[in-house]
Amino acid sequence: MQIAFLLRFVTGTAFATQGDPRLPRILAGAAAWLCASVFAYLFNGVMDVDEDRRNHSERPIARGALPLRRAVAVTLTAALLALLLSALCGGLIGWVVAFLALGWVYSAPPLAAKQASLPCAVVVFGLGWTSYAGGAAAGGNGLTVPAVVFATAMAAWMALVGAVVKDFSDAEGDAGAGRRTLAATRGLHAARRLAIAGALAVGVGAPAAAGAWAPAVLPGTLPLALGAGWVTVRCLRGRHTEHRDRHARRDAYRAFMITQYTANLVMLVTLVGSR
Template identity: 75%
Template sequence: MPDVPRSVKPSSTYHTVRTARLCWTEARPAVQLAFLLRFVTGAVFAARDDIDLLRLLAGASAWSCASFFAYLFNGVMDVEEDRRNGSDRPIARGDLSLRRAAAIVLAAAVFALGLSAAVPGLVGWVFVFLALGWAYSAPPLAAKRASLPCALVVFGLGWTSYAGGAATAGNGLDAPALVFAGAMAAWMALVGAVVKDFSDAEGDAQAGRRTLAATRGPLVARRLAVAGAAVVGFGAPAAAWTWTPAVLPGTVPLALGAGWVIVRCLRTGHTEHHTRYARRGAYRAFMVTQYVANVVMLVTLLAAR
């Protein structure tokens, strides 16, 4: 009987594919898709004639590399907090080495800049986005460590995504686009940047973060999230109705989502002793709302062409 190998060493292709899959998971696919959706929405807003699909594809690829850089880099820099919070992300659980992740972070930034150079007007926006992604996670600013700088940087990440899409279409953001992009960036800064901390406040405090949830407690953070959701959720449709009704369909989901976030924030106060999943209910409401708002706005724009 022929000898049967006791083990087969995985091929280099297997390791490459596995590393790519783990990096993609670490970069949070749902967040990556949201940034791509913002970018495409900005491009459709600014397109005056037929959309140049080849140019849009090049720009979207550059932006995807940039957002991949920002969130994989965040995973590299967040490893202490993630482990304290019991995160199951690949770096925190030890399946993806920091060295490999850091190498791919660098490659993503290079690809983002290289691809954007092929799209006139885009490279500057990509550079700003990369700088904001760095500022969010790394010293000396490390905006993630405190609520106010975090909100400001998150607003910038959202705003530049729409502006980058518009630049790819060869134009800037007009008045309707400014209202919608401003509303969605504010939704990220005043709601998303707050509710994302609900499940991680204890570990963040142990790691030295100075966010509102870590320093003042979950009750104060929930109150701020409720206020932010109310301001953006009801202010955005009011602004659209007053100044640019064309974007009203895209802002209505913010009002519905605001109610959902507020309910989840109030319920979180009764479930803090339960699972991490339960404490992330408000964040899931935030994410679904921004998806729906962008998709509705995108469909409205395409239907009007």
């Protein structure tokens, strides 16, 4: 998770960096964003420890590799470091505060957006979008139209696809914990249909938006079109594997993850190569 958020941040930075990059500012910003993502991940692990153990998760807190008390201390330290480092980067601190707040809202009562699919998707979209915006702030030139188009496409991929398929492997445990995600309340068949619809919407909409408003980001959106097909195939195959082990249920999530890594890397290489 941390690598994915850092990659989004660096891609946002590449959109906003022109001429001689301000390397110390960018490095401090990247360190701040890494700390912020560590906070979001560990805070979620602390709040989800019971559900994760019920789902036999391999996350460090759930499997006992990171004691709960130590995890709390590291979580608070990561948030403090994120704020301190971002203060060195001028306009970045506002985006870090927004990201930390979204991480809190995702996991903690009273909202605990993770508990239901719609608020989860909204918060996940915000976590993705602020990562690109934070990178653009660290780059020094702020958000441009191409950056906004790409950030919105990738955040939509996270919200409409990733936030849905991640629940496939944990449906029973989530239901037992009282969560109201689509997979837990309506079953995997309904969740697969929603994931397919979201993947196809982003896979078609992102290249179309790029072609209309920001042709420069078209190369970065093409992997989403291919990934939409891949996620669709994995979801359809899931009809025959949903009763297998947890690993098999994560096939669609792996397709989502590889697609987002590919899209960000293609966009990053494109931006660097154009200078």
